[in-house]
Amino acid sequence: MQITLDTKPFAALETDALASYVFEETDPIQGRIAELDQAAAGLLRKLAKSGELTGKALEFTLVHAPGGLKAARLLLVGAGKREQFNGATLRKVTGAALRYLKSRSVKNIAFVVREGDATEETAQAIAEATIVSNFETDKYKTDKKNEKNVDTVLLAGYSEAERAAGEKGLSKGRIIAEAQNFTRDLVNEPSNKLTPRILADKAEAMAKQAGLAVEILDEKKIADLKMGALLSVAQGGPEPPRVMVVTYTPANLKPGAPVIGLIGKAVTFDTGGISIKPAEGMEKMKYDMAGGATMLGVMRALAALKPNVKVICVVPSTENMPGGTAQKPGDIQTAMSGKTIEVLNTDAEGRLILADAVHYAKQLGATHLVDAATLTGAIVVALANINVGVFGSDQAWTDKLLASAKSVGEKMWQLPMDDEYREFIKGSFADIQNIGSGKGGGSITGAWFIREFAGDSPWIHLDIAGTAWNDDAKPWLAKGPTGVALRTLVHLVLSY
């Protein structure tokens, strides 16, 4: 999809559809909407009077052949109350407008930003929202919805003086949104099309194309490094594990500067192992590699955005299978760090593979850690499918991430990490056990397990089990992979 900025008066824009957003207020026909109304000979005011155009959130008003405008259609999307309007609402409204129009086979759209909104941030949000909402998960369908995709977007409502800021926002937004769709494409792959080896090949190809350093550890190297926790999960099936290490180094790296470590769980299919999962809904466990895919997407964006800090990304990948060679409940494993782990439930495998990956990231020089993982079903109980669960060992580092989430409009919520919860994973027969012995707090005990391997380094864990997959299509987003947390992490690194 092409996105360009056009400073022509919007009444003169030749496009399939001119789209903008309306606020729910006493008189919704204000500012640019009033200008559009004038161009369309008072039609919008009439619609507002009749109660058809109110500005209520996600209300669509479509006018064909609006007199006085060159556009073939005019679409107004309700944005709710003006006081509550923010980047997140703008993204929803823009994405919803695009999906509404593409379902009607519209190929070209001009988005008119409202008075006062012609900024770099708005342009970035519109680029992100249009590219992300244009994505479909129909790769394996022979009847392609993709052919309905929108081809061109014009950003309108900017003056010549505002052009530079707008274009900067568009190019930044494009980089981030394309990285997010790269992640979503990976997450959408079924496990027969995306094994750890295939994921590693894709990571390597991405890194080379983006100009990032990359190393793929195969099963032999993984064994040499004594990654016993990762190997214990991989031993259940015939597919060998992989660890992907992708590194971004800034041009003038100062010695002793902090290094960010991004670690992502990539279980390409989680059957639960011998502690096998119920059949119902098991097909969704193909998205158990979303954390790893997110981190790879972040690296792809960083390669183009060139932050001033070194970033090391470590993605451990394996299947979790219940074969004859699988580990069994009660087995004791030795992690790369030397800690022994009693595996009481083979379905709590994400924390096992992260244990070794976190330790390895530190060994490679990472000083500030973030991991992302579809770690626990319990996070859905706590936060439903709305917020990402955030856990941290260092409040200053965690606050930075929460501020990034807020500024890019991703919902995240911090959960407690009191020492009392650590007691839940104290081992009876080994140093630690991989599930909690207390009742409840399943997401927190999972986080504590990973923290054992982060040691004193500032560390954040993002539990994306409830938010990485969209069960039902939203007006602004296709059903399936969301690419959640990518924008927050890119912002975190850029603002470091």
Ligand code: BES
């Ligand atoms: N991959 C699952 C977590 C998950 C659940 C992801 C739902 C996406 C949607 C993870 O490996 C798992 O099975 N966790 C167990 C942990 C339990 C055994 C302590 C869980 O949540 O049931």
Ligand code: ZN
């Ligand atoms: Zn599991």
Ligand code: ZN
């Ligand atoms: Zn899992």
